[in-house]
Amino acid sequence: MKNCLLVGRTNVGKTIFCINFAEYLGLTRMEVLFQLPDGTTRQRKYDMVKARHELSGGGIHKTRNLQSISLELPRGKGVREFKLTDSTGLADGIPTDLEMREAMAQTLEQLRQADCVLHMVDAPEIHRAGGLGKLGELDQQVAEIGQRKSGYLCLVNKTDLPEGQRGFRLLEKELKGVNLLPISALYRHGFREVKEHVWRLV
Template sequence: MRNCLVIGRTNVGKTIFCINFAEYLGLQRMDVYFQLPDGTTRQRKYNVSAAREELSGTEAHHTRSLQSITLELPRGKGMRQLKLTDSTGLVDGIHPDLEMREAMAQTLEELRRADCVLHLVDASEVMKAGGLNNLGELDLQIAELGKRKHGYLCLANKVDLPDGQRGFKLLERELKGLNMLPVSALYRQGFREVKEHVWRLV
C-alpha cells in the first residue's frame, strides 16, 4: 500500500484537509490509526463530523502523532488502497517541549519513507510583511526535498481568501519548477486535481 504523507507547519490546515479529502473520496466513516512517537499504536472509528470536531482545532499542535486513514481508489477494474497520513505541525528551531520534539522527529522520519508527499503551506501568510520569508526556511527545505521526490506536491492552502489567491500567484512566480496546486482544505477547492495526482501513484 502506498503511503501519502501530509506535512507542513502548525495550523496550515493539514488535519481538515485529510478529513475533507477522505470524505470527498466517499468515506462517511473512517478508521483512524494513531502511531505515537513512543512506538505504541491505537485505532478509533469516527464519522466525518466527529472526526472534524475531535481531531482538528485552531490551537497549535492539536495533532501530536501520525494519524492515518486508509482510502480506496479505483484502478483499472479493481481498487487500490492508499494510506493518507496526517502529521504533527512543524516549526523552525527547537521546540521547548520534549513530547513535541519527538512528534516532529517522527514526522520528519516519515517524510523520508513516504511514497507521496502533500506539503501544505498557508498561501495567505505569504502576503503579510516579509513575503516569501513568511514561509520560513523549514518550508523551503521541504520544497527543495520535494523537487527530488516523484510523489511530491505542494498545496497552497487558503486560496478561498483574497490574500491566499495573491499568495499563490507569488509562490508560483518565485518558486518556479515546484509542483504546486492552489487549494482550499476547508471548501474542497482543488480536490479533483489532488485526487488525480495521488491516483497516478497507486
C-alpha cells in the same frame, strides 16, 4: 500499500484536509491509526462530524503524532488503495516541550520514507510575509526534501481568500518548476486534482 504523507507548519489546515478528502472519496466513517513517537499504536473509529470536532481545531499542535487513514481511489473498473497520513505541524526552532520534539522528529523521519509528499502551505501567510523565503526556512527545506521524490506536490491552501490568491501568485514566481496546486481544504477546491495526482502514484 503506498503512503502519502501530509506535512506542513502548524495550523495550515492539514487535518481538515484529511477529513474532507476522505469524505470526498466516499467515506462516511473513518478508522484512524494513531502512531505515537514511542512506537506504540492505537486505532479509533469516527463519524465525520466527530472527527472534525476531535481531531481538528485552532489550537497549536493539535496533532501530536502520525494519524493514518486507509483510502480507496475508484477509477473506471479499478480501485487503488493508499494510506493518507496526517502529521504533527512543524515549526521553526527547537520546541522546549520534549513530546513536541519527538513528534516533529517522527514527522521528519516519515518525510524521508513516504512514497508521496503533500506539502501544505498557508497562502495568506505567504502573502503577509512577502514570500515563502521571508516566512522562514522551514517550508523551503521541506520543499527541497520533498522534490527529491517523484510524488511531491505543494498544496497552497486557503486560495479561496483574496490574500490567498495573492500568496499563490507570489509562490508561482518564487518556486519556478515546483509542482504547485491552489486548494481550499475547507471548501474542497482542488480535490479532483489532488485525487488525480495520488492516482498516478499509487
